[in-house]
Amino acid sequence: MAAKEKTKNRTMSNLLVTGGAGFIGANFVHYWMKTYPQDKVVVLDALTYAGNKANLDPVAENPNFFFCHGNICDTALVEMLLKEHRIDTLVHFAAESHVDRSITGPDAFIETNIIGTHSLLKAAKKIWLDEGLNKESHRFHHVSTDEVYGTLGPEDPAFSETTPYAPNSPYSASKAASDHLVRAYHHTYGLKVTTSNCSNNYGPYHFPEKLIPLVITNILQDKPLPIYGDGQQIRDWLYVEDHARGIDLVIKNGQLGECYNIGGVNEWANIDIVKLICRLVDQAFVECPLLAERFPKAAKASEGNSAALITYVEDRAGHDRRYAIDPTRSNNELGYEPRETFDSGIAKTVNWFLNNEEWWSAVMDGSYQSWIKEQYQVTNPTLGASK
Ligand code: NAD
Ligand code: TYD
Numbered sequence: 001m002a003a004k005e006k007t008k009n010r011t012m013s014n015l016l017v018t019g020g021a022g023f024i025g026a027n028f029v030h031y032w033m034k035t036y037p038q039d040k041v042v043v044l045d046a047l048t049y050a051g052n053k054a055n056l057d058p059v060a061e062n063p064n065f066f067f068c069h070g071n072i073c074d075t076a077l078v079e080m081l082l083k084e085h086r087i088d089t090l091v092h093f094a095a096e097s098h099v100d101r102s103i104t105g106p107d108a109f110i111e112t113n114i115i116g117t118h119s120l121l122k123a124a125k126k127i128w129l130d131e132g133l134n135k136e137s138h139r140f141h142h143v144s145t146d147e148v149y150g151t152l153g154p155e156d157p158a159f160s161e162t163t164p165y166a167p168n169s170p171y172s173a174s175k176a177a178s179d180h181l182v183r184a185y186h187h188t189y190g191l192k193v194t195t196s197n198c199s200n201n202y203g204p205y206h207f208p209e210k211l212i213p214l215v216i217t218n219i220l221q222d223k224p225l226p227i228y229g230d231g232q233q234i235r236d237w238l239y240v241e242d243h244a245r246g247i248d249l250v251i252k253n254g255q256l257g258e259c260y261n262i263g264g265v266n267e268w269a270n271i272d273i274v275k276l277i278c279r280l281v282d283q284a285f286v287e288c289p290l291l292a293e294r295f296p297k298a299a300k301a302s303e304g305n306s307a308a309l310i311t312y313v314e315d316r317a318g319h320d321r322r323y324a325i326d327p328t329r330s331n332n333e334l335g336y337e338p339r340e341t342f343d344s345g346i347a348k349t350v351n352w353f354l355n356n357e358e359w360w361s362a363v364m365d366g367s368y369q370s371w372i373k374e375q376y377q378v379t380n381p382t383l384g385a386s387k
Helices: 023-035 053-059 075-084 099-104 107-130 170-189 211-220 240-253 270-287 290-294 328-334 342-355 357-363 366-377
Strands: 014-018 040-045 065-069 089-092 139-145 193-198 225-228 234-236 259-262 267-269 310-313
Touching: 014 023, 014 075, 023 040, 023 053, 023 240, 040 075, 053 065, 075 107, 089 107, 089 240, 099 107, 099 170, 099 366, 107 139, 107 170, 139 170, 139 240, 170 193, 193 240, 211 225, 211 270, 211 342, 211 357, 225 270, 234 270, 240 259, 240 328, 259 328, 267 270, 270 290, 270 310, 270 342, 342 357
Parallel strands: 014 040, 014 089, 040 065, 089 139, 139 193, 193 259, 225 310
Antiparallel strands: 234 267
């Protein structure tokens, strides 16, 4: 049986959240400001193609919220923020995060994920350790991924915290490098760090280049649903708010210098997820006939036949076959368990996209269109073409 979630008395905190305008960062900021309304939260975000200030609209008017448009590679800026806001907790989400983009353009991944993480570590060491501000009570929490462990066969045991690192994509290699730097700053300088390695997230504000939001928004636009290879690759999906709560527990109760795997115990083959989403969208169109008026392009959904859009395309280079998380450590030490079931989480997510067309249409700007065209025309010319 799962241990009860561990709690600890806590005092007010001043947080610096890097990448807080991205998918998981923004959900984390919403979660944190709801859970700890007395805390100050400062977001540092470069607003790359994946960052969107509108993701932070729900907290924008909160007097405890501050936004800084800037780059984590700017060490002087980070030092200034740490001092000016008397930051004691840095939660590091900022990253280039899309595997496909790391295959076509790895340089940005090296720059942000490795150099950028090192820039943050240097600034944190200088202000917290060398200058002594919050020397005893600081925390650097690094948000990483299960992809650093590489790939699993169908019968392999799930990734635990002692699984050797074996990253296969430029994305996962850059995240692995950043994990090692974080570890080294703890062991060498005594910086108080923790790391979480999480499985695939899904939920509101998910940028529509990733599988789940891409499929939902493509159905609504009557565009093909691209399945790489045979579609039998497996991912362990976690609702994004459960990730935020997991990070909270690691920050509160995790051991310094240690890593915690956070997962959904929810393995799905890609093709099955896509078919499930098709069914959920079709069902929504049956239950709410107004949707056909709101999404006039969604011809297949209106016919209850979104699955006809499924299109197999060439596989991703070096595609990892299976990811799965062994949750034993986070369960035993932190009392962590996901709260959202996949049924409820995916239904909420489909609903969120049905109700937030304005958000996803706005992020599908020129640079998004160019990415989709470049990424999918290679394998299937109809996917890049606009209908
Ligand atoms: P995302 O791509 O949606 O958001 C990344 C954010 O970082 C954006 O707001 C972007 O503007 C910002 N950013 C990028 N480069 C920056 C820079 N140099 N300086 C400042 N800001 C910069 O990513 P996400 O899916 O929200 O992932 C967040 C973190 O969680 C990443 O570190 C990722 O590796 C990790 N993670 C993601 C998943 C997942 O399923 N998405 C799973 C496990 C771990
Ligand atoms: P993605 O959402 O990019 O996450 P990650 O690569 O970090 O796991 O992809 C999830 C899975 O879906 C992965 O196995 C690749 C596959 N996929 C497709 O089959 N088609 C697509 O168009 C995309 C974007 C992903």
